[in-house]
Amino acid sequence: MHTPTTTAEGHQLPTALEPRNPGMALDLDWVRSAQANTSAIERRAKTLPGRRSVKKDYQAAWLCKAISLIDLTTLSGDDSQGRVERLCAKAKQPVRADLLEALGMTGLTTGAVCVYHDMVETAVGALQGSGIPVAAVSTGFPAGLSPYHLRIAEIGESVKAGAEEIDIVITRRHVLQGNWQALYEEMSEMRAACGDAHVKAILATGELGTLRNVARASLVCMMAGADFIKTSTGKESVNATLPVSLVMIRAIRDYYERTGFRVGYKPAGGISKAKDALVYLSLIKDELGDRWLQPDLFRFGASSLLGDIERQLEHHVTGHYSASHRHAMA
Ligand SMILES: O=C[C@H](O)COP(=O)(O)O
Numbered sequence: 001m002h003t004p005t006t007t008a009e010g011h012q013l014p015t016a017l018e019p020r021n022p023g024m025a026l027d028l029d030w031v032r033s034a035q036a037n038t039s040a041i042e043r044r045a046k047t048l049p050g051r052r053s054v055k056k057d058y059q060a061a062w063l064c065k066a067i068s069l070i071d072l073t074t075l076s077g078d079d080s081q082g083r084v085e086r087l088c089a090k091a092k093q094p095v096r097a098d099l100l101e102a103l104g105m106t107g108l109t110t111g112a113v114c115v116y117h118d119m120v121e122t123a124v125g126a127l128q129g130s131g132i133p134v135a136a137v138s139t140g141f142p143a144g145l146s147p148y149h150l151r152i153a154e155i156g157e158s159v160k161a162g163a164e165e166i167d168i169v170i171t172r173r174h175v176l177q178g179n180w181q182a183l184y185e186e187m188s189e190m191r192a193a194c195g196d197a198h199v200k201a202i203l204a205t206g207e208l209g210t211l212r213n214v215a216r217a218s219l220v221c222m223m224a225g226a227d228f229i230k231t232s233t234g235k236e237s238v239n240a241t242l243p244v245s246l247v248m249i250r251a252i253r254d255y256y257e258r259t260g261f262r263v264g265y266k267p268a269g270g271i272s273k274a275k276d277a278l279v280y281l282s283l284i285k286d287e288l289g290d291r292w293l294q295p296d297l298f299r300f301g302a303s304s305l306l307g308d309i310e311r312q313l314e315h316h317v318t319g320h321y322s323a324s325h326r327h328a329m330a
Contacts, residue, residue, distance in 0.1 A: 022225065135200070167202055249287045
């Protein structure tokens with residue numbers, strides 16, 4: 001994962017390794033003071049899809065940017081080595097070579113590949129030399145209700161198998177009961193079990209009841225050292241939504257303003273259309289700024305988004321797209 005270094009002129013460049021979020025002591029006053037004005041958030045969320053902050057001419061470049069931010073995912077009970085190998089081949093070359101060439105985007109890959117623990121070794125082997133990290137969903141994904149010591153052990157096994165990123169699931173009960181101390185301890189122990197691997201905390205927001213709970217759980221996980229906060233497993237009945245995203249990215253902004261540490265954001269579950277990806281990117285640009293539009297601070301958790309983006313790019317290339325627009329990708 002990369003983070004900016006500063007040039008002599010004071011410009012920030014994404015070149016060095018991102019320091020891990022060191023976390024902080026649990027600040028219960030801050031957690032309890034976190035609010036979410038549901039009607040205001042829902043009103044704002046409704047305006048987002050209609051906004052045109054990504055100009056049509058630049059859409060192909062933005063769609064390529066979106067590809068670079070995808071955790072290309074397969075999380076099915078019938079996953080096989082063959083399926084994971086095909087997924088990894090797609091991660092290495094996400095779009096047809098002739099399209100990429102026409103777009104001037106050679107070398108484009110997805111941000112990571114995301115699989116169950118059982119498939120980590122296969123994915124690591126298939127991605128060798130590509131620089132694409134493997135993310136494992138561990139800790140009894142998706143419900144996170146297996147015995148606690150097994151959830152911690154599973155993290156260690158995934159790291160040992162070569163996962164550089166671990167997506168953990170939190171215990172929803174801690175949030176629903178307002179037991180912030182228990183959530184903080186769980187997240188801290190899971191983060192410690194990750195060692196050098198980066199940890200994404202899946203809140204399963206569709207099961208947390210209120211947006212205020214989402215805000216509070218986001219803060220607690222960041223205080224306990226989560227490097228990313230992620231909306232959903234993709235298996236809840238409600239997964240990533242724009243209102244939930246507004247709440248989580250504003251919690252990320254608060255955390256950055258108070259601690260100086262940038263925590264990443266991963267909306268996941270049900271994001272399958274190119275136009276939805278563009279809405280998320282413009283939301284991040286508006287609320288957090290360009291620095292968050294890099295793979296070390298933003299990912300889409302998605303199994304079928306890439307297919308739709310590829311279709312849209314094909315349309316651009318065979319229609320009116322001009323390669324001179326590719327600077328928008330920079
Ligand atoms: O973390 C990623 C999600 O499980 C993917 O969900 P999806 O299959 O709805 O894209």
